[in-house]
Amino acid sequence: MDIASSQPIDLMFESHFRWLCNRLRAQLGCTFSAEDVASETFAQVLALPPATTIKEPRALLTTIAQRLVYDIWRRRDLERAYLELLAAMPEQSQPSPEESALVLQSLLTVERLLDGLSDKARAAFLYSQVDGMTYAEIAARLKVSTGRVQQYVAQGLLCCYTATST
Structure with missing residues (x-):
């Protein structure tokens, strides 16, 4: 990516990153998570085809960020359900922490599929x-x-x- 093509994203970042972080912090309740989602949002904007014209940057950023937030919420719901299931199991039947991590990762993969x-x-x-x-x-x-x-x-x-x- 050359300087000329990166300039608009630089301006978009400077103009909207703080706004997006504040908006996301209200949804997520965590400054660090909000900054992570905002950063990933801009990374996805960078991955758009070069010929993409962005007329309404806040609308685009909001749409991408909201999809990322929904993914986070779905993952948390799945993790919470799995942990509740584990808590209901007798202690001798519970998998090891390593097995739990593998099962949770598999569940997240299936959920994505x-x-x-x-x-x-x-x-x-x-x-x-x-x-x-x-x-x-x-x-x-x-x-x-x-x-x-x-x-x-x-x-x-x-x-x-x-x-x-x-």
């Missing part, structure tokens, strides 16, 4: 693959037909297959 699915498709896939529920049980829980459950599970399998084959 299934991110593009609808809520019902994601739920159907997880009920089938993780909880071992039958299609009929899933259909009753989600209030859809078993044929629709089959489609949802196939969508989840396709997401996983596509991710692992690239």
Whole structure:
């Protein structure tokens, strides 16, 4: 990237970084997390195609930052649910800290893989693959037909297959 093409991002950074950090701090409740998200937001702006024209920088920055915040919140929710599950287990059945970290990382990876699915498709896939529920049980829980459950599970399998084959 040459100086001429980096100048607009420099100006955008100078003009909007503090504003974005303040906005994010209100959402996240932590100055350091807000600065991390703001920095990642600008890194993603830098990764945009060179021909991208940014007419409304605050709107673009807000959109990118909000997606990052949603990712943080989803990850925290998943971690919290996993830790609650661990706390409910008898102590002798609990995995080691290393195993817990591996399981949590695997859960986050699966969650990212299934991110593009609808809520019902994601739920159907997880009920089938993780909880071992039958299609009929899933259909009753989600209030859809078993044929629709089959489609949802196939969508989840396709997401996983596509991710692992690239």
